[in-house]
Amino acid sequence: MSGTSGGTYLGMPAFPEAAHDAVRDTTLRGNLRHATHTIRAKRAHAVAEVSDWAELREAGKRIKDHTLRHLDRYLVQVEETVTAAGGTVHWAADAEEANRIVAGLVRETGESEVVKVKSMATQEIGLNEALEAEGIRAYETDLAELIVQLGKDRPSHILVPAIHRNRGEIREIFAREMSEWGRPAPEGLTDSPAELAEAARLHLREKFLRAKVGISGANFVVAETGTLVVVESEGNGRMCLTLPETLISVVGIEKIVPTWRDLEVFLQTLPRSSTAERMNPYTSMWTGTSDSDRADGPRTFHLVLLDNGRTDTLADEVGRQALRCIRCSACLNVCPVYERAGGHAYGSVYPGPIGAILSPQLRGTGSEIDASLPYASSLCGACYEVCPVAIDIPEVLVHLRERVAQGGTATREGAKVVLRPAKGHAAERAAMRAARWAFGRPGALRAGQRLASRTRRLHPRTLPGPGRAWSESRDLPPVPAEPFRDWWRRTNGGEDGAK
Amino acid sequence: MRVALFLTCVNDTLYPDTGRAVVKLLRRLGVEVDFPAGQTCCGQAHYNTGYRHEAEPLARRYAEVFADYDAIVTPSGSCGAMVRELYPRMGERARAEGRGDTLARTLAPVVPRTYELSEFLVDVLGVSDVGAFYPHTVTYHPTCHGLRALGLGDRPLRLLRAVKGLELVELPGAEECCGFGGTFAVKNADVSTAMGVDKVRNAEATGADALCAADNSCLMHLGGTMSRLKVDMRPVHLAEILASTEEEPLV
Numbered sequence: 229m230s231g232t233s234g235g236t237y238l239g240m241p242a243f244p245e246a247a248h249d250a251v252r253d254t255t256l257r258g259n260l261r262h263a264t265h266t267i268r269a270k271r272a273h274a275v276a277e278v279s280d281w282a283e284l285r286e287a288g289k290r291i292k293d294h295t296l297r298h299l300d301r302y303l304v305q306v307e308e309t310v311t312a313a314g315g316t317v318h319w320a321a322d323a324e325e326a327n328r329i330v331a332g333l334v335r336e337t338g339e340s341e342v343v344k345v346k347s348m349a350t351q352e353i354g355l356n357e358a359l360e361a362e363g364i365r366a367y368e369t370d371l372a373e374l375i376v377q378l379g380k381d382r383p384s385h386i387l388v389p390a391i392h393r394n395r396g397e398i399r400e401i402f403a404r405e406m407s408e409w410g411r412p413a414p415e416g417l418t419d420s421p422a423e424l425a426e427a428a429r430l431h432l433r434e435k436f437l438r439a440k441v442g443i444s445g446a447n448f449v450v451a452e453t454g455t456l457v458v459v460e461s462e463g464n465g466r467m468c469l470t471l472p473e474t475l476i477s478v479v480g481i482e483k484i485v486p487t488w489r490d491l492e493v494f495l496q497t498l499p500r501s502s503t504a505e506r507m508n509p510y511t512s513m514w515t516g517t518s519d520s521d522r523a524d525g526p527r528t529f530h531l532v533l534l535d536n537g538r539t540d541t542l543a544d545e546v547g548r549q550a551l552r553c554i555r556c557s558a559c560l561n562v563c564p565v566y567e568r569a570g571g572h573a574y575g576s577v578y579p580g581p582i583g584a585i586l587s588p589q590l591r592g593t594g595s596e597i598d599a600s601l602p603y604a605s606s607l608c609g610a611c612y613e614v615c616p617v618a619i620d621i622p623e624v625l626v627h628l629r630e631r632v633a634q635g636g637t638a639t640r641e642g643a644k645v646v647l648r649p650a651k652g653h654a655a656e657r658a659a660m661r662a663a664r665w666a667f668g669r670p671g672a673l674r675a676g677q678r679l680a681s682r683t684r685r686l687h688p689r690t691l692p693g694p695g696r697a698w699s700e701s702r703d704l705p706p707v708p709a710e711p712f713r714d715w716w717r718r719t720n721g722g723e724d725g726a727k
Numbered sequence: 728m729r730v731a732l733f734l735t736c737v738n739d740t741l742y743p744d745t746g747r748a749v750v751k752l753l754r755r756l757g758v759e760v761d762f763p764a765g766q767t768c769c770g771q772a773h774y775n776t777g778y779r780h781e782a783e784p785l786a787r788r789y790a791e792v793f794a795d796y797d798a799i800v801t802p803s804g805s806c807g808a809m810v811r812e813l814y815p816r817m818g819e820r821a822r823a824e825g826r827g828d829t830l831a832r833t834l835a836p837v838v839p840r841t842y843e844l845s846e847f848l849v850d851v852l853g854v855s856d857v858g859a860f861y862p863h864t865v866t867y868h869p870t871c872h873g874l875r876a877l878g879l880g881d882r883p884l885r886l887l888r889a890v891k892g893l894e895l896v897e898l899p900g901a902e903e904c905c906g907f908g909g910t911f912a913v914k915n916a917d918v919s920t921a922m923g924v925d926k927v928r929n930a931e932a933t934g935a936d937a938l939c940a941a942d943n944s945c946l947m948h949l950g951g952t953m954s955r956l957k958v959d960m961r962p963v964h965l966a967e968i969l970a971s972t973e974e975e976p977l978v
Contacts, residue, residue, distance in 0.1 A: 243915065244914065244915050244916070244917065244918075247915065247917055247918050248917050251917045251918060251920075251921045257921075545823060546820075564903050564904045564906070564922050565915070565918050565922075568918050568921045568922060569918050602777075603910075603911065603914045603915065604915060604918075605908070605911065606871070606904050606906060606907065606908025606909075606911045606919070606922070607775060607871075607908055607909070607911070608871040608875070608903075608904035608908070609871055609872070609875040609876060610871075610875070610902075610903075610904070612875075613875055623816070626774065626775055626777065626779075628777075629775075629776060629777030630777040630778070630779055631777075632777060633776065633777035633778060634777060634778070634780075656776070657778070660772075660773055660776065660778045660781050661781060663768075663772070663773070663781075664770075664773060664778075664781040664782075664784060664785060666767075667736065667767040667768040667770075667785050667788075668767070668784055668785070668788065670764060670765055670766070670767055673736070673767050677739070677740050680740065694913055695913065697912075697913040697914075697916035698912060698913050698916070698951075700916065701916065701920040701923075701952065701955060702912075702920070702923070702948060702951030702952050702955055703950075703951040703954040703955050704951065705741050705742075705947050705950065705951065707740075707741065708741065708742075708743050708744075710743065711739050711740050711743060712734055712738065712739045712743035712746040712747070712762075713739055713762070713764060715743055715746075715747065716746075716762045716764075717764070721750065721760075721761075721762060722747065722750055722751070
């Protein structure tokens, strides 16, 4: 099985170490550069077509903020409307509970395999691995997820989990692995996109027709009617949502929108932001179950509402804006750090800028990888600029840096806790304090500057300690003969004519 | 109008030529500029590394030192953005922490009076031709905080286009970050370096003599990368090009 669980990521090295190899992998760099630059340009074009984009962005932000503020009310409403439509609602506080519920529901059907719609929530909780442990095989049916699953790989992008693979690599994976999972790849398969897509269609078709249980997430849940919405491009989602008799949807509690009118905003912003399409090819919506024999859709429907750190995130005034995210991936595609470090370096199913603020909130900052994620950014702000729900990612990154470096209060599992500063920040803390002390006294600053200037011929070309990370790849600037403030004083601001 | 130069700690210590260029340029345009000696650092490195509380006294110092000026001009998009975008946020956070309005009220007056150099020239003085002369091919890198936080737009380009003798060539991927990012440059040195190398290669491909930007910290990173890669190109601050004249050319 593919290693997509949260568990697989435990023990991940910190971001800088994980990025070290990725930066030197020229194939990966090439694949990512090509893919992100292509989608980046297309997105910019698709967004520029919309005259009221700024208003749509603001509306999306407001709708999400309103819903999050009154989430207690809307969650209860969702339970009522879904139940009234014939569905069953389950509440899962964490990944383990959600996995237990889903495994139990599948077992009740007597089936041992399920087809899956691409879903971030089920990846977040490591559902495939949990089902595998119960003897239930989960088949990913999204093309890119299929590539990842067949390749025993990990996803590296929210929308395009196999973005790190090129056509040649995908051909290899299909030719080698498809027979292990079902219908083998056709003989003589080439790396032409049409042939690769056809191989996937044939391989997946038998799974769609056989499966009795489908598992999905949802992009949105409309509270007023209890309707779930999945937007996708390949039609695999539509197959999974309509063919199986039982449908189980695992949905993060932040996916709610109050009304259909609210949905209108996101159905405009999501496709343009994610795939640069004016409208996505398939939008599936379902409300409860269909009890008529002639109707499409499942006879049994279960909604598992997942918390898994979301309520804790909601408690944080600055960090809660991360819950507005509609998983469009625009921030990944525009991020210069993601482009060079690759998705795997983020040690989470949520890579890129949004992952760097979501993972340390959903999972806490306790692990090495989570404590390093807030620093995985140059704070260039490109992510904030493209975000269709205006998440100020740099603001949250800096906020989380403060939590890592200084500790402080946070909410974990519903309770206020006082966090200690993460390990390895003592020297930095001392340096910051020393710098603040010197900057609080212009005389001290001036003495330091003068010392640097007077000893400038003695300065080494490489720096010791943490400074080595600078001088390993960049030369140091020469220190001038005197700082500006000395020149200003000596020449009366240049008025004395002295140079 | 009382105008102060906020040079920034990096420029004061490492790039005094940029400071002299700003003074020379503003005087040429008839602006009397002062350099209040109490100034030190805006606190950006502290704030962005997660030491907001250490940045607060530096912000208060800034507000105090520059309290009596009508305009505070800085040759740094990044430090300008710290004051304009993040000082108000520091005030809000202090309020949210139950520390009242004091910090917000202390910082508020200097926020709208702080201008990045190109803003001051184009918006306040209303000039785009500053009478400069720089007979070289130049490509311009818009640094992130100037571009996105301050929204400098085409102000620096308008100023450069009006420079006599200067040929401006477009930088491919101009709006992509150079990879400096303050402490990011050492905390994530591999990615930072990779970004810097890509930026330098793009600049090199333009065939320009000089890579211009309005932030010396980004230029320190790019210039250090250039000299390590032995790329024959000069990193130069916008102010130094604008200060250069036929009588006193930048050499």
